[in-house]
Every structure is written in structure tokens, then in C-alpha cells.
Amino acid sequence: MTDERVLRGIGVSPGIAIGPAQILEWDLPEIQQRRVAPELAEAEVQRLRRAVGDVQALLEDLRVRTERRAGPEEAKIFDAQIMMLGDEEFLGEVERLIRENQLTAEHAFEFKSLEVRMRWRQSSNSMLRQRTADLSGIALRVLRKLVGHPVGEVLHSPDGRPAVIFTRQLTPGLTVQFEREQVAGFASEEGTRIAHAAILARSLGIPCVMGLVGGIERIQEARTVILDGARGTVLLDPTAVEIAAARDVESRRQALEQELEATVGQPAVTVDGTAVTLRGNLDLPEDLESALHHGAEGVGLLRTEFLILGRTELPTEDEQARFFQRVAQRCQGRAVVVRSYDLGGDKFPVPFRPAREANPFLGWRAIRVCLDHPEIFRPQIRAVLRARRDGDVRLMLPLVTEIEEVERTRELVSQCADQLRREGVPAAQGVPLGVNIETPAAVLLADEIVERCDFVSVGTNDLTQYTLAVDRGNARLAGRFTPFHPSVVRMLKRVLDAATDAGREHSVCGEMASDPFATFLLIGLGYRILSVAPPALPMVRWFVRQVDLNVARAAADEVLQASRSRDIIAVVQEAVAQHVDLDLLAVDRLPGLPGEATLKAQF
Ligand code: PEP
Numbered sequence: 001m002t003d004e005r006v007l008r009g010i011g012v013s014p015g016i017a018i019g020p021a022q023i024l025e026w027d028l029p030e031i032q033q034r035r036v037a038p039e040l041a042e043a044e045v046q047r048l049r050r051a052v053g054d055v056q057a058l059l060e061d062l063r064v065r066t067e068r069r070a071g072p073e074e075a076k077i078f079d080a081q082i083m084m085l086g087d088e089e090f091l092g093e094v095e096r097l098i099r100e101n102q103l104t105a106e107h108a109f110e111f112k113s114l115e116v117r118m119r120w121r122q123s124s125n126s127m128l129r130q131r132t133a134d135l136s137g138i139a140l141r142v143l144r145k146l147v148g149h150p151v152g153e154v155l156h157s158p159d160g161r162p163a164v165i166f167t168r169q170l171t172p173g174l175t176v177q178f179e180r181e182q183v184a185g186f187a188s189e190e191g192t193r194i195a196h197a198a199i200l201a202r203s204l205g206i207p208c209v210m211g212l213v214g215g216i217e218r219i220q221e222a223r224t225v226i227l228d229g230a231r232g233t234v235l236l237d238p239t240a241v242e243i244a245a246a247r248d249v250e251s252r253r254q255a256l257e258q259e260l261e262a263t264v265g266q267p268a269v270t271v272d273g274t275a276v277t278l279r280g281n282l283d284l285p286e287d288l289e290s291a292l293h294h295g296a297e298g299v300g301l302l303r304t305e306f307l308i309l310g311r312t313e314l315p316t317e318d319e320q321a322r323f324f325q326r327v328a329q330r331c332q333g334r335a336v337v338v339r340s341y342d343l344g345g346d347k348f349p350v351p352f353r354p355a356r357e358a359n360p361f362l363g364w365r366a367i368r369v370c371l372d373h374p375e376i377f378r379p380q381i382r383a384v385l386r387a388r389r390d391g392d393v394r395l396m397l398p399l400v401t402e403i404e405e406v407e408r409t410r411e412l413v414s415q416c417a418d419q420l421r422r423e424g425v426p427a428a429q430g431v432p433l434g435v436n437i438e439t440p441a442a443v444l445l446a447d448e449i450v451e452r453c454d455f456v457s458v459g460t461n462d463l464t465q466y467t468l469a470v471d472r473g474n475a476r477l478a479g480r481f482t483p484f485h486p487s488v489v490r491m492l493k494r495v496l497d498a499a500t501d502a503g504r505e506h507s508v509c510g511e512m513a514s515d516p517f518a519t520f521l522l523i524g525l526g527y528r529i530l531s532v533a534p535p536a537l538p539m540v541r542w543f544v545r546q547v548d549l550n551v552a553r554a555a556a557d558e559v560l561q562a563s564r565s566r567d568i569i570a571v572v573q574e575a576v577a578q579h580v581d582l583d584l585l586a587v588d589r590l591p592g593l594p595g596e597a598t599l600k601a602q603f
């Protein structure tokens with residue numbers, strides 16, 4: 001496709017979406033700019049209050065529906081929206097505009113919400129930037145109510161077909177908020193494969209392309225588009241022939257997926273009989289069933305920060321314990337690696353109001369927040385200790401850069417265990433403590449870290465970000481963000497050697513492990529435990545079953561000598577081609593498998 005109608009971005013969630021384009025940001029109703037007679041101002045304020053009340057009721061309803069669809073934790077996303085809408089300071093300013101400037105309720109509300117949105121969008125606080133999409137969603141509903149449009153159908157396309165939603169920035173809150181039947185796919189100008197919204201889109205199985213820099217200018221509302229979430233492309237105004245071809249690709253892909261599903265009950269062993277353990281990464285509670293359905297052998301990464309995403313307060317110890325217990329019971333004795341809150345960076349949910357930071361990714365985040373706030377950390381540790389009675393629940397620490405962070409956590413764990421015993425609460429007396437190796441500091445200290453912890457798991461997303469000094473969420477730099485960089489590959493080897501020498505369990509849980517090409521390299525390097533995004537499990541398992549360990553080892557040896565990402569990718573691609581007929585499988589169209597387009601985008 002060299003066509004001018006093709007927009008190229010990054011495929012972050014596979015699948016083909018065909019439908020009318022809907023630009024979220026611009027879907028505000030047209031507001032007439034007329035004045036209200038002073039004696040009618042109070043009635044206008046009442047009209048505003050009624051509209052706000054109706055939208056609050058609608059959000060409550062969405063909350064209930066989300067609870068049914070995705071679970072109680074996701075439903076709490078709406079608490080934050082309901083709270084935002086009930087902000088008296090904001091509403092007071094809107095009312096002042098009505099009373100003092102004689103604006104209509106819709107004009108005043110639009111004016112104020114656009115003002116706040118601009119302020120948030122330009123803010124250096126990533127949490128506020130993330131919340132702008134929520135704000136837009138609320139404003140959209142209130143304004144539609146005020147001008148008499150149906151508020152509950154904000155996202156329905158004019159002809160009733162599910163829309164392909166275009167937005168500048170897709171946030172985790174926004175992703176979870178949409179009903180699947182309203183959305184065929186997502187496209188955004190910002191973001192990359194590793195952005196948390198992308199991870200969520202994959203979890204929800206909604207095709208998504210990010211990093212369409214400048215793309216919105218080229219899209220016209222309601223025109224049909226074909227979005228290919230594997231290739232990372234959006235085709236504008238497709239012909240009937242192109243639509244038929246896309247449907248054909250989609251059905252072939254689905255046929256292949258069925259074939260992949262058939263591998264679920266089969267062990268992940270290479271052709272020469274080497275077993276690889278495939279665990280699942282859990283972002284949302286609903287991912288648990290998806291992971292088990294796809295044959296996950298336990299949970300290699302349970303991201304706890306999504307338990308508080310969009311909530312107004314932290315989950316209690318009991319809530320966390322219940323959730324960890326449920327996961328442990330469902331995993332029937334297999335490992336469940338609970339990672340302590342990885343707050344900060346691009347994950348600052350509402351209960352946190354951090355001071356403004358110039359560099360949030362280098363700031364007060366993850367284990368630093370938890371150790372500075374034992375009142376946040378303790379309930380989580382206690383919940384893990386309680387859940388450990390139900391299975392092999394473990395605790396893993398994100399963003400470790402100092403040995404002391406492991407030691408201080410150990411102390412906290414033992415204090416919590418003592419407390420629980422004194423209180424007579426049934427709980428384990430200790431928990432295997434692991435380190436998420438995701439900073440160059442942790443790699444260089446790996447041989448000392450493994451002496452002080454029970455297991456390590458490499459988080460290649462952050463490790464790549466911090467090693468290459470490339471923001472994982474910056475679409476402009478997506479071409480530079482690659483775990484196939486020689487420095488990252490050598491670090492993976494270094495961690496593996498340190499853990500092997502110390503006899504510690506070692507795994508990879510970054511998105512790299514969900515990519516079969518990369519899986520091939522990891523197996524060649526010597527990793528035998530991988531934690532994978534649930535939808536990618538069938539493909540990774542199928543792929544492992546095609547691998548000849550000797551070929552993978554030889555490729556890894558060659559890769560370790562290479563000094564360029566380009567050469568590493570070429571070696572891996574050539575070796576993979578010995579196992580898999582890339583043409584037959586239309587490789588660049590397969591979920592999670594980097595095709596030519598993706599490989600090119602890595603430079
Ligand atoms: C990683 O950084 O690779 C990782 C697994 O953690 P997260 O993506 O949640 O930062």
C-alpha cells in the first residue's frame with residue numbers, strides 16, 4: 001500500500017475494524033451564541049443543574065453496566081467521572097457566566113469546559129493530561145443533553161454501525177469506558193504499543209492503531225475507514241474491493257486464530273522437547289479468565305495499579321486480599337506474581353495528587369512511592385500475605401534501583417506478618433519477594449539483587465525506555481524504541497546469567513515476551529519462563545512449538561555479537577523463517593507478530 005489514502009501508525013491491538021470514522025474531540029454539538037434575559041438566568045441555572053443531574057444518572061447507569069461487563073474494579077472508573085461532574089467549583093463558575101454574562105447554560109458550560117481542557121492538555125502533569133479525555137466525554141454528554149440530543153448515544157455513528165474512534169490521545173480511562181458494541185476500533189495520534197491504553201485495548205480485544213502523527217487532520221467524520229490493528233494502518237475511503245479484501249484477511253486471521261486456540265491444551269515445548277512456562281499478565285480483573293482460557297500457567301505479572309485507575313480512593317486491604325485470593329484459587333497452585341503499586345510515570349490515578357514534576361518517568365514513582373508511604377504499601381503487603389494461604393502468591397517490586405529498596409520491603413513484609421499473627425488474621429508468615437528488573441541500575445546490580453530476593457522478572461518495556469533514553473509513550477520516537485537493541489539484549493543475558501548462577505527463578509514479563517519473534521530470541525538466550533498478554537498466549541505457544549532450540553541458541557549467540565538493532569532483527573527474522581513459512585502465514589498480518597511494517601518502524 002503506497003497509496004496516499006493510507007495513514008501509517010503503530011499497530012497496538014490486532015484486528016481489522018471497518019466502519020465510519022468518528023472524531024471524538026470534535027463531536028460537540030453546535031452551540032448557538034445567544035444571550036439570556038437577566039430575569040431568565042435562574043431558570044437557565046436550573047436547566048444546567050437538571051442536565052448535570054441527568055448525565056450523573058447516566059454515568060451511574062454506565063457504572064452498573066460496566067460492573068456487569070468488566071467487574072467492580074473497572075466500574076470505579078466512573079466514580080472519578082461522577083466526581084468530576086459534581087465539582088462545585090467548576091459548576092459555580094459556569095453558573096457565574098450564566099448570571100453575570102447572560103450566557104446560555106450550554107454556552108457557559110462549553111466555554112468553561114474548553115478552558116479547563118486546554119489547561120489540562122497543556123499541563124506538564126501527566127495525570128491531568130490523561131484526564132482530559134474523561135473531561136471531554138463528560139462535556140460531550142452534558143452539552144448534548146442541553147441542546148436536546150440523546151446523551152446515551154454519544155458514540156453511535158450516524159448510520160448506526162460501530163464507529164472507528166479517532167482521538168488525539170487514548171487514555172486508559174477512555175479505553176475502558178467504551179462499550180464494545182459502539183466501537184469497531186480506536187485510532188490515536190499519540191501513544192505507542194507500550195502505552196497503558198494500548199495494553200488495555202489489547203486486553204479488551206479492540207483493534208487499535210496509535211501514533212498516527214497528524215492523522216486527525218486527514219480524517220473526515222463518518223467516512224468509511226479500514227483500520228488494521230496488526231499492521232498499524234488506516235485506509236481512508238476504501239473501495240468495495242478493498243473492503244472485501246480486508247474482510248478476507250480478517251476471516252483468514254480468525255481461521256488461524258481458531259487453529260491457534262487448538263494449541264491451548266498442548267504444552268509449550270520446543271520441537272526438541274524443551275519446556276517453556278507461559279504465564280499471563282493481568283491488567284484488569286477480567287483478564288484472569290482470558291488468561292486461563294488461553295492456557296496461562298499462572299500469572300507472571302499482576303499490575304495492581306489498574307485496581308485504582310479512575311477511582312477516588314485506594315482499595316482497602318480486604319478488597320485487595322479478596323481479589324488476590326480469587327486469582328490464587330483460580331490458578332490452582334501455580335505462581336501468581338502480584339506487583340506492588342507501580343504508580344507514577346504515566347500511571348497516577350485520582351487518589352494521588354503528586355507535586356508537579358518536570359520528568360515524571362524519572363520521578364517519584366513505583367517502589368519509591370510505596371516506601372515513602374507505608375500506609376499505602378502495608379495494606380497491599382498484608383493482602384498478599386493473606387492471599388498466600390490460597391496459592392503460590394508472590395510479591396514483586398517495580399523500578400528497583402537500590403538494594404535498600406529490597407531490604408526495606410523485606411522488613412516491612414516481616415512487620416506485616418508479625419502484625420497479622422498478633423491480630424489473629426489467617427495469613428502466611430512470609431512471601432517470596434521478587435524484583436522487576438527494569439532499570440539499567442538493577443541490571444548492573446543483578447548479581448547482588450539476586451542474593452537478596454527470591455526471583456527476578458525482566459520488565460523490558462521500562463528497561464528499553466531507560467536504557468535507550470526513549471519515552472515509551474512517545475509516538476515520534478517509536479522507531480527508536482526496540483528491545484532488539486544490542487544493549488537491551490546484552491542486559492537480558494546479564495540478568496539471566498546472574499539469576500542462573502544464584503539459582504533464582506528468572507522470567508521476562510515485558511511486552512517483548514508477547515511477541516513471537518522476540519520470544520524466539522528469549523528462548524535462544526535461555527529464558528524458560530515468559531509472562532505474556534493473554535490474547536498473545538495462543539500465538540506464542542504455537543510459535544514455541546515450532547522452535548528448534550539449537551537454531552534459537554545459535555541465533556542468540558550471533559545476536560549477542562551484533563552491534564546494531566537492524567542486524568539483530570535480520571538474524572532473528574532469518575532464523576524464524578527456518579521454522580515458519582512467513583508467506584503462508586501472511587506474517588505481517590498476524591496478531592503480535594512484527595511484520596515488515598513493524599520491523600521497519602523499529603528504526
Ligand atoms: C515493564 O516495564 O516491562 C513492565 C512489565 O511493567 P509496566 O509495563 O507495567 O511498566
Ligand code: MG
Nearest residue numbers: 438459461462
Ligand atoms: Mg515497568
